[in-house]
Amino acid sequence: MTSMTKAIDKVRPATTARTRRWGRLALHAVVITMMIFWIVPTLGLFVNSFRPAADVSASGWWNALVPPWDFTLENYSHVIAANNLGDSFVNSLFITIPSTVIPVMVASFAAYAFAWMSFPFKNAIFVAIVGLLVIPLQSTLIPVLRLLAATGIAGQFLAVWLAHTAYGLPFAVYLLRNYMGGLPKEVFESAAIDGANPTTAFFRLALPMSVPVIASLAIFQFLFVWNDLLVSLIYIGPTNPDNLPMTVRVASLVSSLGGETHFLTAAAFLTMILPLFVFVLLQRYFVRGITGGAVKG
Amino acid sequence: MENDLITAAIVVIGVPAALVGYILLTERLIQLVPEKKQGLVRPWFWIAPAILFLVVFLIYPTLNTIVLSFLDGQSKNFVGLDNYLWFAGDSGTLEALRNSVLWVIFMTGGVVGLGLLIAVLVDRVRYESLAKSVIFVPLAISFVAAGVIWNFMYQYQDPSRPQTGTLNALIGIVGLGPTRFTQEQPLNNFALIFIGIWMWTGFAMVILSAGLKGISIELMEAARVDGATEWQVFRGIVLPLLMPTIFVVATTIVITALKSFDIVFTVTNGNFGTDVIAREMWQQMFTPPGNFGRASAVAIILLLAIIPFMALNIRRFREQEAIR
Numbered sequence: 001m002t003s004m005t006k007a008i009d010k011v012r013p014a015t016t017a018r019t020r021r022w023g024r025l026a027l028h029a030v031v032i033t034m035m036i037f038w039i040v041p042t043l044g045l046f047v048n049s050f051r052p053a054a055d056v057s058a059s060g061w062w063n064a065l066v067p068p069w070d071f072t073l074e075n076y077s078h079v080i081a082a083n084n085l086g087d088s089f090v091n092s093l094f095i096t097i098p099s100t101v102i103p104v105m106v107a108s109f110a111a112y113a114f115a116w117m118s119f120p121f122k123n124a125i126f127v128a129i130v131g132l133l134v135i136p137l138q139s140t141l142i143p144v145l146r147l148l149a150a151t152g153i154a155g156q157f158l159a160v161w162l163a164h165t166a167y168g169l170p171f172a173v174y175l176l177r178n179y180m181g182g183l184p185k186e187v188f189e190s191a192a193i194d195g196a197n198p199t200t201a202f203f204r205l206a207l208p209m210s211v212p213v214i215a216s217l218a219i220f221q222f223l224f225v226w227n228d229l230l231v232s233l234i235y236i237g238p239t240n241p242d243n244l245p246m247t248v249r250v251a252s253l254v255s256s257l258g259g260e261t262h263f264l265t266a267a268a269f270l271t272m273i274l275p276l277f278v279f280v281l282l283q284r285y286f287v288r289g290i291t292g293g294a295v296k297g
Numbered sequence: 298m299e300n301d302l303i304t305a306a307i308v309v310i311g312v313p314a315a316l317v318g319y320i321l322l323t324e325r326l327i328q329l330v331p332e333k334k335q336g337l338v339r340p341w342f343w344i345a346p347a348i349l350f351l352v353v354f355l356i357y358p359t360l361n362t363i364v365l366s367f368l369d370g371q372s373k374n375f376v377g378l379d380n381y382l383w384f385a386g387d388s389g390t391l392e393a394l395r396n397s398v399l400w401v402i403f404m405t406g407g408v409v410g411l412g413l414l415i416a417v418l419v420d421r422v423r424y425e426s427l428a429k430s431v432i433f434v435p436l437a438i439s440f441v442a443a444g445v446i447w448n449f450m451y452q453y454q455d456p457s458r459p460q461t462g463t464l465n466a467l468i469g470i471v472g473l474g475p476t477r478f479t480q481e482q483p484l485n486n487f488a489l490i491f492i493g494i495w496m497w498t499g500f501a502m503v504i505l506s507a508g509l510k511g512i513s514i515e516l517m518e519a520a521r522v523d524g525a526t527e528w529q530v531f532r533g534i535v536l537p538l539l540m541p542t543i544f545v546v547a548t549t550i551v552i553t554a555l556k557s558f559d560i561v562f563t564v565t566n567g568n569f570g571t572d573v574i575a576r577e578m579w580q581q582m583f584t585p586p587g588n589f590g591r592a593s594a595v596a597i598i599l600l601l602a603i604i605p606f607m608a609l610n611i612r613r614f615r616e617q618e619a620i621r
Contacts, residue, residue: 166354
C-alpha cells in the first residue's frame with residue numbers, strides 16, 4: 001500500500017517522489033528494526049546453547065557467528081543426563097495432554113447446552129461463568145492445596161489436571177458457546193425432525209462443525225499449561241518432586257546453577273521446543289482463536 | 298517405566314473415554330424418563346461437569362480464601378483485619394504493591410502502544426505475515442524461558458572484561474559503561490516489565506491487526522481524497538473505530554500484569570526492590586512457617602484489584618449479547 005505517501009502527495013505535490021522514497025525507507029527501517037529486536041533475544045539463547053562453557057562466560061553469543069566455529073551438544077547432554085530434564089519433559093506431556101483434553105471436552109458439553117438447549121437461569125449461569133474469567137488463580141491456591149492434600153491427590157498429575165481444567169473452563173466455555181451459538185439453526189432442527197436426539201446431534205453435527213474453534217482453544221490451553229509454573233510449583237512441588245514439569249525444573253536450575261549459566265541455555269531451549277513447534281505449525285488456528293474471541297461483535 | 302506406560306495409557310485413552318462415556322451414559326438414563334420431561338433434565342447433565350469443576354476449584358476456594366484472610370497464620374484464630382493492616386503497614390508489601398502498579402501501567406501501555414504501532418506499520422509492507430510471526434513467537438515461550446533468555450540479554454560483566462550480555466555490549470559500542478539492569482533501582486523494574494512487553498506485544502498486534510482489517514478502506518480513501526494527512530486519518534478514523542478492540546486488549550493485559558509472577562520469580566526472585574503482589578503471596582505461603590492468613594489477604598487484595606475489570610468485562614459481554 002502506498003496510501004501513506006498518497007496523502008502527502010496532495011499536500012505537497014512538488015516533493016512527491018523524494019518524500020515517498022524516504023517515507024517507505026523509514027517504514028521499512030522501523031519494521032525491520034522491531035523484527036530484529038524481537039528475534040535477537042531468542043536467537044542469542046539458541047546460539048549460546050551450542051557453545052562450550054568457557055566461551056559462554058568469556059564472550060557474547062555473537063562471537064560464535066564468525067569462524068573459527070566451535071559448537072557442541074555437551075550442554076544438552078549434560079542437562080538431560082544430570083538434571084533429569086528428559087524425565088521432566090515426559091512429565092510435562094503427562095500434565096499438559098489431559099489438562100488440555102478435559103477442559104476442552106467439558107467446556108464443549110456445557111457450551112452445547114448453553115447454545116442449543118433451554119433451561120431456567122441459562123443466561124444468568126452463563127454470565128456468572130464469564131465473570132469467573134478474571135478470578136486470579138492465586139485466590140484459590142490455599143484452599144485447593146488443602147483440599148488436594150486432604151484427599152491425597154496433591155503431588156500427583158491428577159491434582160494439576162483438575163486444577164488446570166477449572167482454571168481453563170471459563171474462557172473455554174465462553175469461546176465455544178459463542179462459536180456453537182453461531183452454527184446454523186436449520187441443521188439442528190432437521191436433525192431433530194429426523195429423530196436424532198441431542199446427544200447424537202452433538203457428536204455428529206455440533207462437534208465436527210466446531211473443529212476450527214476447538215483447535216484454537218486446544219492450542220491456547222496447551223501452551224498455557226505447558227508454560228505454567230505456579231500451578232505445578234504449588235500443587236505438585238513440595239510433595240512429589242519426581243512429577244515436576246520442565247518449567248519448575250528450569251526455574252529451580254536458575255537459582256541452583258548460579259555460575260553455570262551455559263547449562264541453563266540448553267535447559268531453557270528444551271522447554272521451548274515443543275511449544276514453538278506446535279505454534280509454528282498451527283499458528284493460523286491460534287490467531288483465529290484469539291481474534292475470534294475479542295474482535296467479534 | 299511400567300508406571301509411565303500406565304500413566305500414558307490413562308492420559309491418551311482413559312481420560313477422553315471417561316468423558317464421552319459420561320455423556321453416553323447420562324443419555325441412556327435420560328431415555329428412562331418420559332419423553333416430554335427429557336428436555337428438562339438433559340441440560341443439567343451437560344453443564345454439570347463444568348459447574349462441578351468451577352464450584353470446587355474456583356468459587357468455593359475463593360470464598361474460603363476470603364474467610365482465611367481474617368484468620369491467623371495457622372487458620373485457627375480470628376484476627377479481624379490484622380492481615381490487611383499488616384499489608385497496609387509493611388514496607389515490603391507496599392513496595393510490591395507499587396511495583397504491581399508499575400507493571401499494570403507500563404506493561405499495558407507498552408503492549409498496547411507497540412502492538413498498535415506494529416499493526417499499523419506491517420499493514421503497509423509486503424512481508425507482513427513474516428513480520429507478524431516474528432513478533433508473535435515470544436507468546437509461545439514460557440515466562441520461565443523468557444526469564445532465562447533475558448538474563449542473557451541483561452547480563453553484566455565487570456567493565457574490565459568483555460561484556461557477554463547483548464544489551465551491555467550494545468551500549469558499550471556507543472561508549473556507555475556496563476549497567477546492572479536487573480539490580481539497579483528503579484531501572485530493574487522496567488527491565489523486568491519489558492520482558493512482559495516483549496512477550497505480549499504479539500498478542501495485542503494480532504488482535505489489533507484483525508480489527509484494522511475490518512475498517513473500511515473506502516472510508517479512509519475518502520478522507521485522503523479530501524486532503525487528510527495520514528496522521529489525521531489515523532486520529533480521526535482508525536483510532537476511534539479500533540477503540541473497542543483496544544479496550545479489550547488493554548483489559549486482558551491489565552489482568553495479566555496484575556497476576557504476573559513467573560518473570561519476577563525467575564529473574565530476581567523479588568530481590569533488589571522488584572517484588573510484586575503475586576510473588577509476595579507465594580512468599581507468605583511458603584517461607585517457613587508459612588502464614589496462610591497473610592497470604593490469603595494478599596490474594597484477596599489482588600482479587601479486589603481485578604474486580605473492576607471483571608465488571609467491565611461483563612458489561613461489555615452484555616452489550617455484545619444485545620447486538621446479536
